[in-house]
Amino acid sequence: MTLKTIQGGLFIVVDGPDGSGKTTQAELIRDYISKKGYKVIQTIEPGSPHCPECIEIRKWLQDPSIPKTHFQELEKYLLDRSIHTKEFMEPKLEEDNIIICGRWVHATEVYQGYAGTIDISYIQQENRKITKKIMPRLKLSIFYDVSYETAMKRIRGERENLSWMEQKGKRFFKKVEEGYRFLYENQKPPKRIYLIDGEPPAEKVWEKTRSLLEEKLKIS
Numbered sequence: 001m002t003l004k005t006i007q008g009g010l011f012i013v014v015d016g017p018d019g020s021g022k023t024t025q026a027e028l029i030r031d032y033i034s035k036k037g038y039k040v041i042q043t044i045e046p047g048s049p050h051c052p053e054c055i056e057i058r059k060w061l062q063d064p065s066i067p068k069t070h071f072q073e074l075e076k077y078l079l080d081r082s083i084h085t086k087e088f089m090e091p092k093l094e095e096d097n098i099i100i101c102g103r104w105v106h107a108t109e110v111y112q113g114y115a116g117t118i119d120i121s122y123i124q125q126e127n128r129k130i131t132k133k134i135m136p137r138l139k140l141s142i143f144y145d146v147s148y149e150t151a152m153k154r155i156r157g158e159r160e161n162l163s164w165m166e167q168k169g170k171r172f173f174k175k176v177e178e179g180y181r182f183l184y185e186n187q188k189p190p191k192r193i194y195l196i197d198g199e200p201p202a203e204k205v206w207e208k209t210r211s212l213l214e215e216k217l218k219i220s
């Protein structure tokens with residue numbers, strides 16, 4: 001069977017705080033698009049499984065024994081993004097694939113900028129430089145919104161060691177949650193960011209996600 005394609009491909013981003021259900025929904029989106037007969041690939045930032053160098057960067061970022069300044073950390077996120085963009089996203093879009101990416105430019109703007117210590121407009125400017133070729137192919141960026149309490153319950157259930165992010169605690173998480181809402185509310189046209197309540201059971205969140213895809217993707 002020949003797979004269907006969309007010329008120039010397109011990509012969909014799932015984003016939101018830790019434990020908001022991004023991976024769960026990304027897999028459902030991938031299966032939905034794949035069942036419709038389209039070429040589809042799933043990836044993440046940072047640390048795409050499709051780029052060995054990115055996997056190394058993710059290890060560095062997540063290693064608590066390596067001291068790092070906020071700026072050094074930001075530089076690695078941006079390096080990860082440029083490698084992922086050049087070596088994976090750009091060629092795959094040229095081959096007309098639909099890409100689903102877990103976290104993207106907005107995550108860096110929220111975590112390192114809005115909730116972090118670095119000027120958000122500087123991060124936006126760097127993100128624009130890296131992604132200018134592929135930005136027009138972004139179809140939807142779906143932010144899943146959950147409370148700190150819900151996210152912690154989910155994450156505690158599955159991880160032995162909470163990541164550095166969770167250890168930063170409730171205040172930081174609230175700022176992250178607020179940062180995603182800020183980007184959603186302040187987006188400039190064309191509207192590509194959508195906010196979905198991530199609190200209900202996964203099937204309910206999927207119903208909302210699926211209707212958004214049906215409305216915006218118009219693939220049959």
Ligand SMILES: Nc1ncnc2c1ncn2[C@@H]1O[C@H](COP(=O)(O)OP(=O)(O)OP(=O)(O)O)[C@@H](O)[C@H]1O
Nearest residue numbers: 017018019020021022023024154158200201202205
């Ligand atoms: N809507 C939901 N209701 C209850 N549990 C959920 C829901 N969505 C996901 N989960 C569960 O919560 C946990 C975290 O979900 P998931 O890995 O999809 O989140 P994530 O946003 O990708 O997290 P991370 O930031 O760690 O990558 C998983 O065990 C998953 O099965």
Ligand SMILES: [Mg+2]
Nearest residue numbers: 022023024102
């Ligand atoms: Mg995930």
